[in-house]
Amino acid sequence: MAPLTHTVDPLEAVEDSALVQLVYVSSITLSTRLKASIFDEVEGHARDYNEQHGITGTLCYGNGHFLQCIEGEKSNVLALQKRIFADSRHKNVQVLLLRVIDQRSFADWRMRLLFLERWLWSPATKKQAMQLSPFLPFAPHGWTSKRTEQFLQIIKTFDSPPHIKAAGITYNALGNMFRHIAAPHQAFLIVQGFLSVLLVVALILLYL
Numbered sequence: 001m002a003p004l005t006h007t008v009d010p011l012e013a014v015e016d017s018a019l020v021q022l023v024y025v026s027s028i029t030l031s032t033r034l035k036a037s038i039f040d041e042v043e044g045h046a047r048d049y050n051e052q053h054g055i056t057g058t059l060c061y062g063n064g065h066f067l068q069c070i071e072g073e074k075s076n077v078l079a080l081q082k083r084i085f086a087d088s089r090h091k092n093v094q095v096l097l098l099r100v101i102d103q104r105s106f107a108d109w110r111m112r113l114l115f116l117e118r119w120l121w122s123p124a125t126k127k128q129a130m131q132l133s134p135f136l137p138f139a140p141h142g143w144t145s146k147r148t149e150q151f152l153q154i155i156k157t158f159d160s161p162p163h164i165k166a167a168g169i170t171y172n173a174l175g176n177m178f179r180h181i182a183a184p185h186q187a188f189l190i191v192q193g194f195l196s197v198l199l200v201v202a203l204i205l206l207y208l
Contacts, residue, residue, distance in 0.1 A: 010098050016075035019104070023069045023097035023148055024081075025140040026090040028061075042089075043113045055080060057106050058155060062116025062138030066090055069097075069152060071104045094141055096148045105156045114155060128158055 011020060046059060055072035068084070070077050085093050115121075116138040121129055131154045143151070 011074055011078070011100070014074055014100055016073065018074045018100050019071070019102070020074045020077050021069065021071045021097060021099055021101045021105070022077050022081055022095065023067065023152070024084070024093055024095045025065060025067045025143070026094070027092040027141075028064055028066060028090050029088070049080070053080070056104055056108075058112055058114055060114040060116055060138070060155070062136070065138055065140055067096075067138075067140045067151075069106060071101065071106060092141065096140070096143055097145055105152055114158075 011018075014020070043059065050056065050072075053072065053076040055070055055076055057069040057071050059069075060067040070080060072080075116132065116136060118126075118129075118136065132151075135151055135154075140148075140151075
């Protein structure tokens with residue numbers, strides 16, 4: 001089954017009080033990526049809003065993409081959908097699932113943030129998250145309904161989110177990536193920088 005568009009037609013004949021599930025994906029914008037506090041802000045705002053409106057689910061991020069599962073009464077979910085799709089912090093919004101459900105898959109999660117970046121995972125959660133290997137690197141745009149459901153079935157069994165908030169590391173995607181690449185190769189980068197300076201000095205002396 002192909003991904004859905006932004007239409008809400010699948011729920012047109014459904015009562016407003018019916019329990020529904022919405023799963024959408026989007027891409028984070030470059031300007032948003034450069035904002036170090038964006039993930040804390042998104043998680044905080046989602047938690048406050050969702051608790052007031054009886055909405056639960058999970059918000060996943062990885063490789064520059066969001067995947068969010070939202071569950072609640074139809075009227076509340078569709079109202080939140082409009083707010084989310086109008087948010088300029090992301091783009092390329094695509095609905096993967098929009099359906100009536102009998103029970104919530106993430107009733108106790110309160111929209112917890114799930115990072116799908118292997119290098120952010122702690123050793124304690126890597127084993128748990130090995131089930132996610134077929135879905136990484138994370139590129140959920142274009143997922144079929146079946147693949148989306150398989151992903152949700154896996155993450156809802158996690159005892160804890162497979163990511164780590166290391167001291168001194170922000171959730172800034174570019175900043176984290178730089179730290180991830182640079183830290184293990186710090187000595188190499190220093191040597192390369194020193195050699196580059198020597199090369200520039202040699203060229204200057206050569207043409208004097």
